[in-house]
Amino acid sequence: MGKIVIMMVLILCPLTVFGSSNFKDVTVKHAGVLGNGDVLIKLSVTSDEIDCKTNFVKVENLSAAKDSVLSVALIAYTTGTMITVKTSGCYGGHPTIDDNNSWFVLNEK
Numbered sequence: 001m002g003k004i005v006i007m008m009v010l011i012l013c014p015l016t017v018f019g020s021s022n023f024k025d026v027t028v029k030h031a032g033v034l035g036n037g038d039v040l041i042k043l044s045v046t047s048d049e050i051d052c053k054t055n056f057v058k059v060e061n062l063s064a065a066k067d068s069v070l071s072v073a074l075i076a077y078t079t080g081t082m083i084t085v086k087t088s089g090c091y092g093g094h095p096t097i098d099d100n101n102s103w104f105v106l107n108e109k
Helices: 002-012 066-079
Strands: 022-026 028-033 039-043 056-059 083-086 103-106
Touching (some): 039 066, 066 083
Antiparallel strands (some): 022 083, 028 039, 039 056
8 A cells, every 4th residue: 555655646746857057158138136036147048957948047035146146147248258157956947056056157258
């Protein structure tokens, strides 16, 4: 009986998949803050994250990296400097930058 319950749970509850995307030499098209404090950044390319096929990257408002990522995005946007980004999973349907396994950096000019 216990094995049947476990099998039913595995069948009925989809497994969460955490992936990551790497973007090299992309530009920032838009950057801002949502009403809940999340940072939303539009990039020049679309993510290949599972279930996150969009060109927006989101940083959760509780992330320690939020302010730094927004600063880098605004610098990249205003100067036209390309960036390199590594995301880590999905948050709210968008690839996300987390505090441990992601980066958002300016490229050399």
